[in-house]
Amino acid sequence: MTLYLAPLYEDVKPLLIAIDCIIFGVQDAKMKLLIFKREVEPLAGSWSLLGSFVNFEESVDEAAERILFELTGLEDIYMEQLHCFGAVNRDPGGRVVSIAYWSLIRVDQSHLEFNVRTHESKWISIDAIPELVLDHREMVEMAISNLRERARFKPIGFELLPQEFTMVQLLKVYEAIFDHPIDNRNFRKKLLKSGLLIPLTKKDKSTSKKGSFLYKFNQETYSKLSREGYSFGF
Amino acid sequence: MTLYLAPLYEDVKPLLIAIDCIIFGVQDAKMKLLIFKREVEPLAGSWSLLGSFVNFEESVDEAAERILFELTGLEDIYMEQLHCFGAVNRDPGGRVVSIAYWSLIRVDQSHLEFNVRTHESKWISIDAIPELVLDHREMVEMAISNLRERARFKPIGFELLPQEFTMVQLLKVYEAIFDHPIDNRNFRKKLLKSGLLIPLTKKDKSTSKKGSFLYKFNQETYSKLSREGYSFGF
DNA sequence: TCAAAAGTGTTTCAGGTACACCCATGG
DNA sequence: CCATGGGTGTACCTGAAACACTTTTGA
Structure with a gap:
């Protein structure tokens, strides 16, 4: 030693x-x-x-x-x-x-x-x-x-999801983190406005007949909001 | 060793x-x-x-x-x-x-x-x-x-002040922490509503002729808000 | 055709922010 | 009586929260 x-x-x-x-x-x-x-x-x-x-x-x-x-x-x-x-x-x-x-x-x-x-x-x-x-x-x-x-x-919820994910998946991640239900409409509204999501044209049909649109992260907005802080209080 | x-x-x-x-x-x-x-x-x-x-x-x-x-x-x-x-x-x-x-x-x-x-x-x-x-x-x-x-x-600004202090002193502490000016009226309004302050009848006359009222912390509200979190965003 | 999940707008309310004048007093 | 710092109230605006129905489609 x-x-x-x-x-x-x-x-x-x-x-x-x-x-x-x-x-x-x-x-x-x-x-x-x-x-x-x-x-x-x-x-x-x-x-x-x-x-x-x-x-x-x-x-x-x-x-x-x-x-x-x-x-x-x-x-x-x-x-x-x-x-x-x-x-x-x-x-x-x-x-x-x-x-x-x-x-x-x-x-x-x-x-x-x-x-x-x-x-x-x-x-x-x-x-x-x-x-x-x-x-x-x-x-x-x-x-x-x-x-x-x-x-x-800080938008860390994304760290728990694959590259491409649906709005519902992201919502479920946040429900899991905070352990309480989150309003569907308010959640979408806020996230779409934030610019964190890039909508894709593809749909994920694994969980419903209608299928749900996939998104990916906007890496740039992500780092910007990570630095500045962004309220994810739901 | x-x-x-x-x-x-x-x-x-x-x-x-x-x-x-x-x-x-x-x-x-x-x-x-x-x-x-x-x-x-x-x-x-x-x-x-x-x-x-x-x-x-x-x-x-x-x-x-x-x-x-x-x-x-x-x-x-x-x-x-x-x-x-x-x-x-x-x-x-x-x-x-x-x-x-x-x-x-x-x-x-x-x-x-x-x-x-x-x-x-x-x-x-x-x-x-x-x-x-x-x-x-x-x-x-x-x-x-x-x-x-x-x-x-967390209401930690109080940790920087003596037992009894004036509203102006408290405000100056927060201005020092955040390094930008804070609106006098909004600050008072918010803090008085929070219940963190116990107003005293005494005045501190060391900085002005009129004198300014002294306050002390409400230790109970303090620990409550420390636990629960309280937004001091000014 | 229907079951199952996706998606969509509006109203209400609270809290934050901006802003300018009167008050009390000692010198 | 006036200079100095202490103290006060209102209007506006933004963002959060509550809330229910329509759409799509595979089985």
């Missing part, structure tokens, strides 16, 4: 730094969370968030991306740093400070299933979170309120 | 964890930031945020409070965790991950001057931040936008 240290840093005791990922997705019009069977002692076999340690030669953000990638195979994912959890005894295995991140993924992404299947995992509904190891439940609760707060002013 | 570790944690390389504090206060109707001459190598002598390391036997939050207390003598301060900064080479002295916190203090607090004076420090206006060591400038910028965001929905 060797650390390069400036002379005056030498008497500082180092700590372990871990990452924990709160992975959200929408399934069956419900907000879901991906959890894993913990494979390392202590507490192996309990349900847990996806987590691991930060390596010495990578940044904390890189570590978060790596850990998410290693287990889900997903890259370029919407990911936000949530909070640093640093209670002294939060991990019985040692003095571990954890940086929690939350991310949004499109559940339909096909390669997800494959990578995840090698580990025991499951999607759970965020309104019925089972017991989780350590302080993971606290992390999840903070992440949920962070997600909702963020979703009110 | 000894760490108690569960067997499977043994091959993890530990890192140093530091705290950096972004300390805001209002002076002369301007938002100010407290900075310090750095006393340790590397980079001793440059301007820096207040910072130090997390001890092995204290939580990260406790460390932040301790560090703020040691240098300013202030306790029970509004303090919020900002972000974990974890770039690999952010500190030339070693691999140091820093957890940044920002806090709001009442500049008039008399004991502050005393404690701070033993170290070289100064208040600077947030629209003219000088060069700071490491990534401290980035921290400050993130803290400012975090502060503004927070101030829009």
Whole structure:
């Protein structure tokens, strides 16, 4: 265990730094969370968030991306740093400070299933979170309120949908995030006015006989509104 | 350098964890930031945020409070965790991950001057931040936008004022936070309606011949609105 | 032809914003 | 008596919320 240290840093005791990922997705019009069977002692076999340690030669953000990638195979994912959890005894295995991140993924992404299947995992509904190891439940609760707060002013709902999607799908995502029904007409009105959607001529006929028009994001308006903030209060 | 570790944690390389504090206060109707001459190598002598390391036997939050207390003598301060900064080479002295916190203090607090004076420090206006060591400038910028965001929905303006204050003082605090002028009448109207203020019968005559009424916070409404959120968008 | 989902406008109300003058007092 | 800062009310406008029926089409 060797650390390069400036002379005056030498008497500082180092700590372990871990990452924990709160992975959200929408399934069956419900907000879901991906959890894993913990494979390392202590507490192996309990349900847990996806987590691991930060390596010495990578940044904390890189570590978060790596850990998410290693287990889900997903890259370029919407990911936000949530909070640093640093209670002294939060991990019985040692003095571990954890940086929690939350991310949004499109559940339909096909390669997800494959990578995840090698580990025991499951999607759970965020309104019925089972017991989780350590302080993971606290992390999840903070992440949920962070997600909702963020979703009110940044158009992140799109991160949960495929490239092309219908108005109804988008509405259902927001209903899932905020966990309450949203008025159909007001929703359409507001989103069409926002300029976030580019209407396509294609229709998706998988859910109705009439079929419903597909849209894609206007990436430009998206980044503009992400920066400036836009009220999605429904 | 000894760490108690569960067997499977043994091959993890530990890192140093530091705290950096972004300390805001209002002076002369301007938002100010407290900075310090750095006393340790590397980079001793440059301007820096207040910072130090997390001890092995204290939580990260406790460390932040301790560090703020040691240098300013202030306790029970509004303090919020900002972000974990974890770039690999952010500190030339070693691999140091820093957890940044920002806090709001009442500049008039008399004991502050005393404690701070033993170290070289100064208040600077947030629209003219000088060069700071490491990534401290980035921290400050993130803290400012975090502060503004927070101030829009949580009544934190009060944290910057003494127990009893005038409407004009409160207005000036918000003008300082948002850095733009606010309409006097609309401001009063909204705040009086909010129930956050308890009007006193006393007047402060220090700034005008007529004198202006003093108010104090309604702690109950304050915590209620802190929880629920309240739009302070001016 | 009918069941099932998609799509469409108007009215109401609350809150935000803009704006200009009188008041009280000490010097 | 006047200069200085404190205090007050109204009109307008925008955006949010509530609300019910018509359209399309495959089975």
